[in-house]
Amino acid sequence: RYMSMTQQDEPIRVAVVDDHAMMRTGIIQTLQEQGGFAIVSEGASADDACRIAACDNAEIILIDINMPGCGLQALREIVGQSLPVKIVMLTVCDSLSNVQQAMQSGAAGFVPKGIDGDDLARILRDVHSGRKHVNPDLAARLFEESTFGAEDGAPELPSIQLTEREAQIHALIGKGMSNAEIASKLGLKETTVKQYSSYLFQKLGV
Numbered sequence: 001r002y003m004s005m006t007q008q009d010e011p012i013r014v015a016v017v018d019d020h021a022m023m024r025t026g027i028i029q030t031l032q033e034q035g036g037f038a039i040v041s042e043g044a045s046a047d048d049a050c051r052i053a054a055c056d057n058a059e060i061i062l063i064d065i066n067m068p069g070c071g072l073q074a075l076r077e078i079v080g081q082s083l084p085v086k087i088v089m090l091t092v093c094d095s096l097s098n099v100q101q102a103m104q105s106g107a108a109g110f111v112p113k114g115i116d117g118d119d120l121a122r123i124l125r126d127v128h129s130g131r132k133h134v135n136p137d138l139a140a141r142l143f144e145e146s147t148f149g150a151e152d153g154a155p156e157l158p159s160i161q162l163t164e165r166e167a168q169i170h171a172l173i174g175k176g177m178s179n180a181e182i183a184s185k186l187g188l189k190e191t192t193v194k195q196y197s198s199y200l201f202q203k204l205g206v
Helices: 021-034 045-057 071-080 094-103 115-129 134-150 162-172 179-186 188-203
Strands: 012-017 038-041 059-066 086-093 109-112
Touching: 012 021, 012 045, 012 115, 012 188, 021 038, 021 115, 038 045, 045 059, 045 071, 059 071, 059 115, 071 086, 071 094, 086 115, 094 109, 109 115, 109 188, 162 179, 179 188
Parallel strands: 012 038, 012 059, 059 086, 086 109
Antiparallel strands: none
């Protein structure tokens, strides 16, 4: 029903699960216009997401975090079955708790609804190639919480030792700067900043 010609010989197979029909339609149309994607299925609940993961040959499933049956629960069930599919969570609510739960449960990405079509396509291609993604604004807030959360009454975090360079990049990410901006400020290559950022995520558990 959804298969169409794309710009790639082997399009990325994507399923969209969201209980808002207009949102599903918008995402599907956006990816079809971008090219390189084949929409293999759609659904509106956590049960649909689990069924699609098991049966519909999707490589990536976009799952609304707030839908009947709970998107996070669907994520946990799919990951728990070790199915060969990557999950990217969609939401209008950028709760840090939701982000943390999603990433800890095995999500490959977490993006806000309303994201630009070009950015969504790029993120899905990155996820398909094995990388993980969190919206930069959310990542910055996670870093800030890891640094300042204990002062705000959150549970005290274990002491984490950062190198001088990691501490520099941590502070700049906390200000919302992009990899390119950080690279320019510190006189580094952007790929080097990305590597440091990856190390930071692992050390801080975010």
